[in-house]
Amino acid sequence: MIQKFADWLVYGLLGLEASTTFGEALNFFFYDMIKILILLFFISVIMGIINAYFPIDRLRNYLSSRKLYGMQYFFAALFGAITPFCSCSSIPLFIGFVKGGIPLGVTFAYLITSPLVNEVAVAMFIGTFGLRVTLIYVISGVLLGMIGGFVLGKMKLEPYLTDWVKQLQQHSSSESGTWEQENTPFVQRLPMIVREAWGIVRGVLLYIVVGIGIGAFMHGYVPEGFFEQYMAEDNWWAVPLSVILAVPMYANAAGIVPVIEVFVAKGIPIGTALAFMMAVVGLSLPEATLLKKVMTWRLIGIFFGLITLFIVLLGYLYNIVL
């Protein structure tokens, strides 16, 4: 249906020939853009609904009060996947977890997955790479959170938290707020959630347009297999190089995924591309400055270093398996 609309718009209304490179690139641009915008809006609404009703306090109490035999890493990572990573939720949650007496490793599991799996990244992945790659991305994001959190937890990194967080940790108690928020009926909440989803779409619209624009241009003008000569699978350094390049890069998932899609179409192995994406989305300098409030630079360094290493390993694994 979207393809028909794009065909009608580009070949019918604008009168371009389907056989020309420009016509094809423009068609690709409109098709991808409409599809991704629709997906992003709906996924944002769904995530918004889950977020509005997710009992965070109960999860915290659950995680701190029971023996879960490792499952706590899974829950924390899963929770990270459904919450957005931003200054308004991630740091308060981190502190809330620490205050609640939840082990640092479990808190890290949340912190790793939170930026990695978010509504924008998921929508972009479904729209460009399809459901299978999206599932692989989401599952490995959660796994990365679990394993990374577990390893970081074993490293006994508590001394490297900032002083006031350490103080909070000493006075930890699983007691949370004593009040219970009245539940606003769903019908009253929905307009807010929809408005917020619309806000997310509007916020990344420019990145999507630019990203898909570049992608469409390359799709039309860069020859098939062009990158293969530089980044083929037998270059062992391709994965670490692309991951290390990606860490300091701060790009919105919205802008980068459409470009990566074309890189893959033109010969970059999917594992290298996925590892690159994970490093771009999951680790960034603005995130590091945000974490500075609760961690020393040393801890941020260890955290980023370990996750970078794991992403590189994942990249190799994908290249072998996929």
Next chain:
Amino acid sequence: MEIKVLGTGCSGCKALYATVEQVVKELSLEAVVVKEEDLMKIMEYNVMTLPALVVDGRVVAKGKLSAQEVKEILTR
């Protein structure tokens, strides 16, 4: 009445502050509306979702709220 909006300066927090100010004006409540952006102070309220609304030192709501919800909370 002292109303505090807890938030680290994200868009949702600014929106809530604006909503609260507007509601206070609309209902002509006698209230002081203040912003609390210092994270260390915010965490003393034991909230995990921001923004949060504090009335007279007590947390009364958290998350994003509509003008209607703020009205109900403030007139309670």
